[in-house]
Amino acid sequence: MSPLDVFRSALISLGTNKLRTILALLGIVIGVAAVISTMAVGKGAQERITSRIESLGTNLLFVRPVSDPNNVSSLTLDDAYSLLDQTFSPSVLSVAPEIGSNAQIVAGREANYGQVLGVTPEYESVRNYEISSGQFISSGHVSSRAEVAVLGASVAETLFGFRNPVGQNVRINGRQFSVIGILKSRGGSGLGNLDNQTLVPITTAYYRLGSQRTTQGNITVQNINVQINKTEDIDEAVAEINTVLRLRHRLRDESDFTITSQQETIDTLRETTQTFVIFLSAIAGISLLVGGIGIMNIMLVSVTERIREIGIRKAMGAKKKDVLSQFILEAVLLSLGGGIVGASVGIGLSRFMDGQTLGGNVFNTVVTGDITILAILVSAAIGLFFGIYPAYRAANLHPIEALRYE
Numbered sequence: 554m555s556p557l558d559v560f561r562s563a564l565i566s567l568g569t570n571k572l573r574t575i576l577a578l579l580g581i582v583i584g585v586a587a588v589i590s591t592m593a594v595g596k597g598a599q600e601r602i603t604s605r606i607e608s609l610g611t612n613l614l615f616v617r618p619v620s621d622p623n624n625v626s627s628l629t630l631d632d633a634y635s636l637l638d639q640t641f642s643p644s645v646l647s648v649a650p651e652i653g654s655n656a657q658i659v660a661g662r663e664a665n666y667g668q669v670l671g672v673t674p675e676y677e678s679v680r681n682y683e684i685s686s687g688q689f690i691s692s693g694h695v696s697s698r699a700e701v702a703v704l705g706a707s708v709a710e711t712l713f714g715f716r717n718p719v720g721q722n723v724r725i726n727g728r729q730f731s732v733i734g735i736l737k738s739r740g741g742s743g744l745g746n747l748d749n750q751t752l753v754p755i756t757t758a759y760y761r762l763g764s765q766r767t768t769q770g771n772i773t774v775q776n777i778n779v780q781i782n783k784t785e786d787i788d789e790a791v792a793e794i795n796t797v798l799r800l801r802h803r804l805r806d807e808s809d810f811t812i813t814s815q816q817e818t819i820d821t822l823r824e825t826t827q828t829f830v831i832f833l834s835a836i837a838g839i840s841l842l843v844g845g846i847g848i849m850n851i852m853l854v855s856v857t858e859r860i861r862e863i864g865i866r867k868a869m870g871a872k873k874k875d876v877l878s879q880f881i882l883e884a885v886l887l888s889l890g891g892g893i894v895g896a897s898v899g900i901g902l903s904r905f906m907d908g909q910t911l912g913g914n915v916f917n918t919v920v921t922g923d924i925t926i927l928a929i930l931v932s933a934a935i936g937l938f939f940g941i942y943p944a945y946r947a948a949n950l951h952p953i954e955a956l957r958y959e
Contacts, residue, residue, distance in 0.1 A: 580844025585895025587837035593903035595830025597917035644790035671758025687734030706738035852943035884940020892932030
């Protein structure tokens with residue numbers, strides 16, 4: 554038989570029992586659709602995480618103190634400003650130290666629990682914040698320890714609804730603050746939500762809201778955001794910062810601070826997300842395996858029902874390879890067809906989920922061609938693998954025994 558005749562015979566055989574064919578396809582369809590939609594959600598999550606971190610600023614390094622048993626930071630405000638000395642750290646463009654804690658912000662009868670950050674004026678540009686109304690914290694506010702606050706978008710909405718909060722008063726840990734500005738919305742949910750932050754002058758946060766002091770009386774900070782000139786300067790900047798701070802802290806052994814880059818944070822979160830996606834995809838892939846077993850089962854039933862047909866064909870001169878090719882082709886066509894339909898369903902499901910909100914989180918899905926093609930090819934390979942045994946069994950039937958089968 555020619556390859557075209559084998560292909561035609563396989564199609565006719567599959568079309569003879571449509572219900573059985575559809576049931577055999579179903580497992581593959583579900584498996585491929587599950588894998589594609591899971592990978593699409595994972596890819597979307599990765600891109601969303603990357604864009605969120607990059608939106609916090611560009612070319613950033615984060616200097617944080619090593620955890621101390623007494624919970625006293627080893628970094629001070631003077632440490633942050635010392636990094637601006639172009640003689641010792643020419644790669645540094647700007648610094649934005651911060652201290653923070655969670656607190657309740659009250660306005661009238663309304664209350665909001667969120668993060669309160671003590672910052673400097675440079676924080677606005679270094680971390681890419683934008684003001685929707687009012688103004689940001691100024692150097693005058695920092696030097697005078699002014700009790701002023703800039704509210705995140707969700708904090709302003711919770712406390713004041715549709716009213717303009719600028720010029721109104723709020724209470725933070727029982728102290729009265731005047732609202733001078735509102736930040737533009739940046740999205741997110743939970744306590745880590747950037748819209749659920751309230752910014753105050755760093756000196757006010759330290760002296761008015763209860764941070765601890767060093768033995769020298771300096772203002773301690775929890776994080777120093779360092780913006781460098783360009784991405785290519787990361788290694789030089791890390792070395793410069795490390796040198797300056799070790800000299801200031803008079804260290805000989807291990808450093809009492811750590812330096813991480815924005816890219817390291819992105820890579821770590823990507824790896825975590827990728828591991829989770831692979832785990833979920835492996836679970837979804839089990840349905841592909843089940844679908845393959847279903848195809849083998851259907852093909853074995855088909856061989857049993859067509860024993861006399863196989864005997865007649867062999868008696869009329871059909872070779873072993875002709876029977877083998879037809880049954881393998883039937884299994885591959887089943888799985889390949891299921892893969893194509895499953896890919897269509899998976900892409901459609903991913904498109905539907907894109908932009909949907911669940912538990913306050915927005916789904917972002919990204920469907921890539923390589924994942925789709927790979928899923929279809931894997932489904933075809935599963936059909937080939939699970940179709941070999943039924944095809945081999947059919948090809949090895951003796952013509953006389955097959956003709957005698959009732």
